[in-house]
Amino acid sequence: MTRCGARGTAGGVCLLAALAVLAGCGGSTALLSGVGATSDLAPDPVVRPTGRQPTEPLQLHYTLGRPATVTLRVQPAGGGPDIVLRAAEHLDAGDHFVLFNGVVPTGATPGPAATQVERVLPDGPYHFAVTAVDAAGQQQEAGADFAVQGAQTTPPALDNLQIYPATISPNSDAIDDVAQITYRLAQTSTTSVTLQGASGPPVPVLAPQQVAAGEQKVIFNGQDLVGQPVADGPYTVTVRTADLAGNAVEARRPLTVTDSGTPNIALLSVKLDPPALLVGSPLHVQMVVQNTGNVPLRTQGPDSGYTYTTNESYASIAGGRYVDQAGLWRVGLDWEGNAGGAPYRYPFRWGFGHTLAPGASVTLDGYVTILKRESTMWFYAGALQEGIRIAVDRLGRTPIRVSW
Numbered sequence: 099m100t101r102c103g104a105r106g107t108a109g110g111v112c113l114l115a116a117l118a119v120l121a122g123c124g125g126s127t128a129l130l131s132g133v134g135a136t137s138d139l140a141p142d143p144v145v146r147p148t149g150r151q152p153t154e155p156l157q158l159h160y161t162l163g164r165p166a167t168v169t170l171r172v173q174p175a176g177g178g179p180d181i182v183l184r185a186a187e188h189l190d191a192g193d194h195f196v197l198f199n200g201v202v203p204t205g206a207t208p209g210p211a212a213t214q215v216e217r218v219l220p221d222g223p224y225h226f227a228v229t230a231v232d233a234a235g236q237q238q239e240a241g242a243d244f245a246v247q248g249a250q251t252t253p254p255a256l257d258n259l260q261i262y263p264a265t266i267s268p269n270s271d272a273i274d275d276v277a278q279i280t281y282r283l284a285q286t287s288t289t290s291v292t293l294q295g296a297s298g299p300p301v302p303v304l305a306p307q308q309v310a311a312g313e314q315k316v317i318f319n320g321q322d323l324v325g326q327p328v329a330d331g332p333y334t335v336t337v338r339t340a341d342l343a344g345n346a347v348e349a350r351r352p353l354t355v356t357d358s359g360t361p362n363i364a365l366l367s368v369k370l371d372p373p374a375l376l377v378g379s380p381l382h383v384q385m386v387v388q389n390t391g392n393v394p395l396r397t398q399g400p401d402s403g404y405t406y407t408t409n410e411s412y413a414s415i416a417g418g419r420y421v422d423q424a425g426l427w428r429v430g431l432d433w434e435g436n437a438g439g440a441p442y443r444y445p446f447r448w449g450f451g452h453t454l455a456p457g458a459s460v461t462l463d464g465y466v467t468i469l470k471r472e473s474t475m476w477f478y479a480g481a482l483q484e485g486i487r488i489a490v491d492r493l494g495r496t497p498i499r500v501s502w
Contacts, residue, residue, distance in 0.1 A: 130230040132161040132193070133240040143243065145200040147218045149250030149343035153199035156244055158226050164191045166230040172202060175223035175243075198226075200246050201344035208336065208348040212256040215338075216346040219246045253345040255284035259337055260351070267357035268320025268327065269393040272425025272485060277353055279303070279316040281337050286310050289339040293318070293353070295331055309339070320358050330356050361483065362391035363427065366459065368479040368494025377502040380405060380465045385429050385479055385494075387450065388459035395427045397449040398484070404448060405465035411445035420447070424485030427454070429462060434476040434495075443488070444480055471502050 135143035135158050147153040162168070170184035181202045206213045227241040259281040266277045279291060291304035301322045318335075321327050333353045340346035367386040375381065389395050399420055400412070412420045412428075430444025448464045468475070475498045481490040 128163050128238070129166060129232055129236060130160060130162060130228060130238040130240050132159065133226075133228055133242050134159055135226055135242040135244045142245070144245045144247055145198065146248045147200035147246070147250060147343040148248045149218075149341055149345075152342060153344065155197040155199040157195050158198055158228075158242065159193065159195040160228050160240070161193050162189060162191050162230060164232055165189065166191075166232045168194075169229045170196065171227045171229070172219070173225040173227055173241075175225060180227070198244075199344060200249065201346075208350045210259060210349060210351055212259075212347045212349045214253045214345065215348050216340070216344060217253065218249045218251050218343045218345050220251050221246050221249050250341070250343040251345065253347050254287040254339050254341045255282075256337060256339050256347050256349055257282040257284070259349040261335055261353055264352065265354040265356060266318075266320060268355065269357055269359045270361050270425070270483065270486065271393075271396055275319065275425075277318045279318060279335060279337070281314050281349070283309060283311050283314060283339060285341070287339045287341050289314075289337065291316050291318075292336050292338070293328065294334045294336065295329070300336075301328055301333075303335070318353070320355055327358050327360070328355055330358055357393060359393035360391050361393050361395055361427075362389070363395060363481045363489050364388045364390045365429070365479060365481055365490050365493050368496075370477055370494070370496045370498060373497070374499040374501065375468060377468055377471060377500060380467050381477070381498060383431050383464045383466070383477070383479065385462045385464075386459060387429055387454070387462060387481065389454040389456050392456050394456065395450070395454040396425070397428060397451070397453065398423050398426045399449045400447075401449050401451045402462040402464065405467060406446045407467040408469045411442060412447040413442065422484035426484045427481065427489075428484065429464075429479060429481050431464060431466060431477060431479055433478070435472075444482060447482070468498075468500055470500065472500055474499055 135156050137143050137156055139154050143156055145156050167186050167188050169186055171180040171182050173180050200219050201216050204214050204217050206215055223245050225241050225243050229239045231237045262278050263274050266274045268275050286308060288306050289309040290306040293301040293303055303318050304316050334350050335353050336348055336350045338348045365385060366388055369384045371382050428447040428449050431446040432444045446466050448462050450460050476495055477498055478492045478495040480488055482488050
C-alpha cells in the first residue's frame with residue numbers, strides 16, 4: 099500500500115487522506131469488501147488522543163471491486179448524529195486505507211471570537227461506516243468498530259483577536275503600511291495565521307509553529323512569506339491554534355488591502371548654474387523628477403523656487419515647518435565635505451508641489467545662497483523618502499567655484 103499526504107496529527111482534521119491502490123488488482127467481485135480497523139500499538143482498534151504526544155492513528159482499510167464514490171462516516175455507539183469524515187470521493191478499484199487519530203470536524207463557522215473547528219472524540223465505542231456507490235447506482239455499506247480512550251477533549255483557548263488598522267495601504271509611505279494582528283493564547287500550541295481573499299489559495303502570514311502562552315503580535319506588511327505583495331481587496335485573517343491531541347480553534351477578522359505597490363523615483367536631469375559665483379550669490383539647481391514606481395508619491399515642502407542659505411537646512415527654516423515627515427518624498431542638494439551649518443545629509447530639500455502619480459514627472463527649481471568661503475564646492479543631488487531611505491544618491495556632481 100502507498101500512503102498519500104495528509105494534514106498533521108495535531109492540526110487539521112485528524113483523518114489523514116491516505117489512499118492506496120494495488121496496481122493491476124481487479125479486487126473482489128463485490129463492490130465493497132475487506133472493511134476493517136487496526137492499530138499498530140494494540141490488538142484491538144483503539145485510538146488514544148491524550149494530548150501528551152502526537153496520536154498514533156488507526157488504519158481503516160477496505161477494498162473496492164470497481165470504481166465507486168465513497169463516503170466515510172463515524173457513528174457514536176451510544177447514538178447521536180453521524181459525523182461525515184469523507185463525502186462522495188471518487189476512487190478507483192483496489193485496496194485503500196485511511197488513517198484516523200480521533201479528531202473530527204465540528205462544522206462550525208468561525209467569527210471574531212474563538213470557535214472550535216475540530217474536536218477530539220470523547221472516550222467511548224464508535225463505528226466506522228463506509229458507503230460505496232458505483233457508476234450504475236449500486237450501493238453497498240460495511241463498517242468496523244473502534245474505541246477512543248484517554249481523550250483530551252478540552253480545546254486550547256484563543257482570545258481577543260484584534261487587527262489594527264483594519265485597512266492598510268502597503269506602499270512604503272509610512273501611513274498604514276502594516277497591520278498588527280494581536281491575540282492571546284492560554285497555552286503553548288501550534289498556531290498559524292493566514293489571509294484568505296475572495297478567490298485563490300490562502301496566503302500564509304505565520305507558518306504553523308509552536309507558540310508560547312501569552313499575548314501575541316504578528317505584523318502583516320502586505321506581502322506573503324516569500325515577499326510577494328498581495329493584490330488589493332478584502333481579505334479574512336484567520337488565526338488557528340491546535341493542541342497535540344488535535345483540538346483546534348479558529349478566530350477570524352476582516353482586513354482590507356488598498357493602494358499596495360512599490361514606490362520608486364528617478365532623477366532624469368540635474369543642472370547647476372552658474373559654474374562660478376561670488377559669496378552671497380545664489381546657486382540655481384534645476385532637477386527633473388519622475389515617478390517610476392506603481393504608487394503615487396506624496397510630498398512635502400518647501401516647494402520649487404524656495405531659496406536657502408548654506409547656513410540653513412530644511413529642519414531650521416520656517417520655524418521647523420518643514421521637518422521631515424516619515425514616508426513623504428523630496429529632492430535634495432548637498433555638497434562634498436558638508437560638515438557644518440547643516441546637521442543632516444541633503445540639507446537643502448524641495449517638494450514636488452503635488453502628489454506625483456505613477457509615470458508622471460515634474461521640473462523643480464531651487465536656490466541656495468552661498469555663504470561658505472570655499473574655493474570650490476562639489477554639489478550633487480538626490481531623492482529621499484523621508485525617514486525611510488535615500489532612494490537616489492549623489493547624482494549630477496558639479497564643481498562650483500566661489501570667489502570673495
